[in-house]
Amino acid sequence: MKKYNFSIILLLFTFIGVFGQSTNTLWYKQPAQYFEESLVLGNGKIGATVFGGVNSDKIYLNDATLWSGGPVNANMNPEAYKNLPAIREALQNEDYKLADKLNKKLQGKFSESFAPLGTMYINSDEPKEYTNYYRELNISEAISKVSYEVKGVKFTREYFVSYPDQIMVIKLTSSQKGALSFDVKFNSLLKYKTITTKNTLQINGYAPIHAEPSYRKSDNPIIFDENQGTRFTTLAKIKNTDGKIITTDSTLGIKNASEALIYVSIASSFNGFDKNPATEGLNNNAIANQNLQKAFAKTFAQIKLAHLKNYQNYFNRVSLNLGKTTAPNLPTDERLRRYAKGEEDKNLEILYFQYGRYLLISSSRTEGVPANLQGIWNPYMRPPWSSNYTTNINAEENYWLAENTNLSEMHSPMLSFIKNISKTGKITAKTFYGVNGWTAAHNSDIWAMSNPVGEFGQGDPCWANWNMAGAWLSTHLWEHYVFTQDKNFLKNEAYDIMHGAAQFCLEWLVLDKNGKLITSPSTSPENIYIASDGYKGATMYGGSADLAMIRECFDKTIKASKILNIDAAFRAKLEDALAKLYPYQIGKKGNLQEWYFDWEDAEPQHRHQSHLFGLFPGNHITPIKSPALADACRKTLEIKGDETTGWSKGWRINLWARLWDGNHAYKMYRELLHYVEPDEVKTNYARGGGTYPNLFDAHPPFQIDGNFGGAAAVAEMLVQSDEKEIRLLPALPDAWESGSAKGICARGGFEIAIDWQNKNLKKTVISSKKGGKTTLIFGKKTKQISLTAGQKIEVNW
Incomplete structure (x- = not known):
C-alpha cells in the first residue's frame, strides 16, 4: 500500500489552484489504471495516451494515418442500381417488408479500421513504495506532467507532442544526482521488428490489409500480408547529460542519470486515400529519421518553446468565464463525482468546453x-465501430466546434x-x-x-x-x-x-x-x-x-x-x-x-x-x-x-440551444458531465452517456464526438448567427447569470467578445475579418453594424 503525505499534497494543490488550474488543468492523485483515466496528447498526427505509472509508465501510441486496408475499389457493386425499380415498386405497393429485403442488394463492403501503432513502456527500477504522487494535463499548454517521491528523491516527467517538430518529447528528472534509471521498451498488436543501436530504438512494422468491425463475428477478423498494408516506423532516442546509456536487443535505457530526454518520432507510408501504401507509399523510415535528427539537434527548451507558441496560437483565441464559483479544488475524478451529485462547479463546465477545443487541436x-470516432487515440486492434468516420452524425459532430470556437484551421x-x-x-x-x-x-x-x-x-x-x-x-x-x-x-x-x-x-x-x-x-x-x-x-x-x-x-x-x-x-x-x-x-x-x-x-x-x-x-x-x-x-x-448516449446528449444540447431554452440546454450539459466509471470497472447502476474520469465522452464506450458536440453547444448557448444577424446570449441559462466570453466566431466573418451581469449584456466588442454588415440582437434590442476589414468596435446596450 502506498503512503501519501497528504499535507504536502494539499498545499501543492491549493497553490496550483490559486493560479486557475481548475479551468485548464486535469489532475489526479494516482496513476491511470484504465484507458478512460489516461491523459492524451497529440499534434494532429501523432497521438499519445499517457498512464503515468511509477515503476512502469505505459504510453499508447497512434498515428492518424495508420489504418488497415488500402485504396477502396469504389466500383465494387457495379450493377447494384438495377435493383432500384423493384425496391420502388415494393414501396409504391406499401410492401415494406419486401422493400427492406430488396434494399439489402444496395450494399457493399465494410470500412477499414483505425489501427493501434503500439505501446511504449518506460520501466524504472525504483522501489515500489512512493509518496506525493501528482499527475496533470495542462490544456492551455498541451503538456502533461507526473511527479512523485521515492525515499526522499523527487522524480518528475514532462510529456508533450510537438507540431512544429513532429516529435514527442519526454523529459525525466531526479532531484538526486544519479538516481534516474529506466528502460524503454515497445510492443505492438501489429506486425513489427525491433532494432537497437547505441542510443536509438527502432521499430518497423505494418498494419493489416483488413480488420473486421468489432461487432461482426469472423473466424479470421485480422488479415496481415507482408506485401500489403500501411508501413510504419517508430524511433525512440535518449539524450542524456550524465549516466550511461545501455541497450539490449529490444530495449533502450539509461543508468545512474539525473536528467534525460526521450525523443519519439513516428511516420507511416500513407500517401493519400488513392495511393497503395505498400507500393506507392511515403518512405516512413526516412521521414521518421529526418524528424528525429532535426529535433535531436535542438534543446528541450527550444522544442518546448516552439510547441507552446504554435499550440497557444490556437488555444488562446477563446476565453470563457462563467462567474464566481465556490467549488473546492479537487482532483478531476473527484470533481466529476461531486458535480454529478448536483453541486456547483462553473470552472469544470469551462474546463470541459476548453478540453473539447484542446482535443480538436490535438487530433x-x-x-x-x-x-x-476516437480522435487519434485508440489501443484496440478492432476498436469500437472500427474507430472510423461514421458519417450519419458522428464525423460531422466532431467539427461543429471548429468554426464557432475559433479553430477554423x-x-x-x-x-x-x-x-x-x-x-x-x-x-x-x-x-x-x-x-x-x-x-x-x-x-x-x-x-x-x-x-x-x-x-x-x-x-x-x-x-x-x-x-x-x-x-x-x-x-x-x-x-x-x-x-x-x-x-x-x-x-x-x-x-x-x-x-x-x-x-x-x-x-x-x-x-x-x-x-x-x-x-x-x-x-x-x-x-x-x-x-x-x-x-x-x-x-x-x-x-x-x-x-x-x-x-x-x-x-x-x-x-x-x-x-x-x-x-x-x-x-x-x-x-x-x-x-x-x-x-x-x-x-x-x-x-x-x-x-x-x-x-x-x-x-x-x-x-x-x-x-x-x-x-x-x-x-x-x-x-x-x-x-x-x-x-x-x-x-x-x-x-x-434527456437520457441518451454521450454524442446524442451533445446534439440535443445544441438543439435545445437553438430553441432558445438555455435552462434545458444547461440541464443536459450537466448530464453530459455525468460521471461514468472506466469500462473495465463493474458498476451496479445504469451506465448511460456521460464523462469518464479523464473527461473523455462516454457513449459508452469512448467516442470523442460527445466532447466536441458539448463544447460546440456552449458556444451555441452564448452566440448564434446566420449570414444576416448575430444573436447574443440566446440560450443563456440562469446558472450562468454573469460571465464573459471572448473569441467566439459568428457567420459573416465576425468575432465576438461579450460581458454580461444578471443576464444583461454590459459590453460587446465585435470585429470583422473581411468587412461586412450584420445585425446584433440581444433580446428585443437590435443594432445595425457595418465594419471594414480588420475593424473592431465596442457596442453599448
Missing part, C-alpha cells in the same frame, strides 16, 4: 485525415476529406443509385470509402443503407466559407463539391402520388418505424431526415451560386425542386414527423434525431422563421427525453 491537423482535414470522398462518391452515385453527382453513406475510412456498407446484403438497412452523407458533408464547406468569408475557397474548392452533392439529390428525388418530391428508398439513420400494419422496418419513402438535409444542401448551394454569380441554370433547377419538396408534417402528438406517415417509433427514446437536422446543425427551422416547426421539434425532444 485534427492532417490533411485528408479528420478526427475519427482544424476544419481543414475534414474539408479535404470531403474532397476525397466526393471522388469515390461519384462512382457510388452511378453504381448504387444510377444518378450523377456524388454521395456517401453511413461509414467511411481513411480511404474515403463512400459505398453503403453491409457486406453485400448482410447489413440491416436501418443503418447500412442510408445515403445522405454527401448532402450533409457538403454543408461543412458552406459553413467554412460563411464563417471565414474566404471567397477563393468557395470558388476554387467548395462550389464544385457542393454542386455535385446537390446534383445527386436532384436526380435521386422522385415524385410521390401528390406530385411532391421525395426520396425513395429512404431510411432514417439507425431508427425503426412501426407501419400501420404493425411491421417494424427501416426502408420507406420520403423520410424527413433525407428531405431536411436536401433542403439545407440546396439552400447553401443556391446561395453559393449567387455569391459567385455562376451556374444560373442549375440554380434555377434547385430553386424549383426546393419549392416542390414534400413539406414537413406535424404528427398527432405535436411532434415533427420522422416518417412520411404519422407512424410510431419502435424506440420512442431513440438516440438519433436526424429529422431535426433543419433546426441544428441546419438553420432553416428557427423559432422566428418557422415557429410551428420549432414547437414540433421541441415536442419531439420532450418525447425522446
Whole structure:
C-alpha cells in the first residue's frame, strides 16, 4: 500500500489552484489504471495516451494515418442500381417488408479500421513504495506532467507532442544526482521488428490489409500480408547529460542519470486515400529519421518553446468565464463525482468546453485525415465501430466546434476529406443509385470509402443503407466559407463539391402520388418505424431526415451560386425542386414527423434525431422563421427525453440551444458531465452517456464526438448567427447569470467578445475579418453594424 503525505499534497494543490488550474488543468492523485483515466496528447498526427505509472509508465501510441486496408475499389457493386425499380415498386405497393429485403442488394463492403501503432513502456527500477504522487494535463499548454517521491528523491516527467517538430518529447528528472534509471521498451498488436543501436530504438512494422468491425463475428477478423498494408516506423532516442546509456536487443535505457530526454518520432507510408501504401507509399523510415535528427539537434527548451507558441496560437483565441464559483479544488475524478451529485462547479463546465477545443487541436491537423470516432487515440486492434468516420452524425459532430470556437484551421482535414470522398462518391452515385453527382453513406475510412456498407446484403438497412452523407458533408464547406468569408475557397474548392452533392439529390428525388418530391428508398439513420400494419422496418419513402438535409444542401448551394454569380441554370433547377419538396408534417402528438406517415417509433427514446437536422446543425427551422416547426421539434425532444448516449446528449444540447431554452440546454450539459466509471470497472447502476474520469465522452464506450458536440453547444448557448444577424446570449441559462466570453466566431466573418451581469449584456466588442454588415440582437434590442476589414468596435446596450 502506498503512503501519501497528504499535507504536502494539499498545499501543492491549493497553490496550483490559486493560479486557475481548475479551468485548464486535469489532475489526479494516482496513476491511470484504465484507458478512460489516461491523459492524451497529440499534434494532429501523432497521438499519445499517457498512464503515468511509477515503476512502469505505459504510453499508447497512434498515428492518424495508420489504418488497415488500402485504396477502396469504389466500383465494387457495379450493377447494384438495377435493383432500384423493384425496391420502388415494393414501396409504391406499401410492401415494406419486401422493400427492406430488396434494399439489402444496395450494399457493399465494410470500412477499414483505425489501427493501434503500439505501446511504449518506460520501466524504472525504483522501489515500489512512493509518496506525493501528482499527475496533470495542462490544456492551455498541451503538456502533461507526473511527479512523485521515492525515499526522499523527487522524480518528475514532462510529456508533450510537438507540431512544429513532429516529435514527442519526454523529459525525466531526479532531484538526486544519479538516481534516474529506466528502460524503454515497445510492443505492438501489429506486425513489427525491433532494432537497437547505441542510443536509438527502432521499430518497423505494418498494419493489416483488413480488420473486421468489432461487432461482426469472423473466424479470421485480422488479415496481415507482408506485401500489403500501411508501413510504419517508430524511433525512440535518449539524450542524456550524465549516466550511461545501455541497450539490449529490444530495449533502450539509461543508468545512474539525473536528467534525460526521450525523443519519439513516428511516420507511416500513407500517401493519400488513392495511393497503395505498400507500393506507392511515403518512405516512413526516412521521414521518421529526418524528424528525429532535426529535433535531436535542438534543446528541450527550444522544442518546448516552439510547441507552446504554435499550440497557444490556437488555444488562446477563446476565453470563457462563467462567474464566481465556490467549488473546492479537487482532483478531476473527484470533481466529476461531486458535480454529478448536483453541486456547483462553473470552472469544470469551462474546463470541459476548453478540453473539447484542446482535443480538436490535438487530433485534427492532417490533411485528408479528420478526427475519427476516437480522435487519434485508440489501443484496440478492432476498436469500437472500427474507430472510423461514421458519417450519419458522428464525423460531422466532431467539427461543429471548429468554426464557432475559433479553430477554423482544424476544419481543414475534414474539408479535404470531403474532397476525397466526393471522388469515390461519384462512382457510388452511378453504381448504387444510377444518378450523377456524388454521395456517401453511413461509414467511411481513411480511404474515403463512400459505398453503403453491409457486406453485400448482410447489413440491416436501418443503418447500412442510408445515403445522405454527401448532402450533409457538403454543408461543412458552406459553413467554412460563411464563417471565414474566404471567397477563393468557395470558388476554387467548395462550389464544385457542393454542386455535385446537390446534383445527386436532384436526380435521386422522385415524385410521390401528390406530385411532391421525395426520396425513395429512404431510411432514417439507425431508427425503426412501426407501419400501420404493425411491421417494424427501416426502408420507406420520403423520410424527413433525407428531405431536411436536401433542403439545407440546396439552400447553401443556391446561395453559393449567387455569391459567385455562376451556374444560373442549375440554380434555377434547385430553386424549383426546393419549392416542390414534400413539406414537413406535424404528427398527432405535436411532434415533427420522422416518417412520411404519422407512424410510431419502435424506440420512442431513440438516440438519433436526424429529422431535426433543419433546426441544428441546419438553420432553416428557427423559432422566428418557422415557429410551428420549432414547437414540433421541441415536442419531439420532450418525447425522446434527456437520457441518451454521450454524442446524442451533445446534439440535443445544441438543439435545445437553438430553441432558445438555455435552462434545458444547461440541464443536459450537466448530464453530459455525468460521471461514468472506466469500462473495465463493474458498476451496479445504469451506465448511460456521460464523462469518464479523464473527461473523455462516454457513449459508452469512448467516442470523442460527445466532447466536441458539448463544447460546440456552449458556444451555441452564448452566440448564434446566420449570414444576416448575430444573436447574443440566446440560450443563456440562469446558472450562468454573469460571465464573459471572448473569441467566439459568428457567420459573416465576425468575432465576438461579450460581458454580461444578471443576464444583461454590459459590453460587446465585435470585429470583422473581411468587412461586412450584420445585425446584433440581444433580446428585443437590435443594432445595425457595418465594419471594414480588420475593424473592431465596442457596442453599448
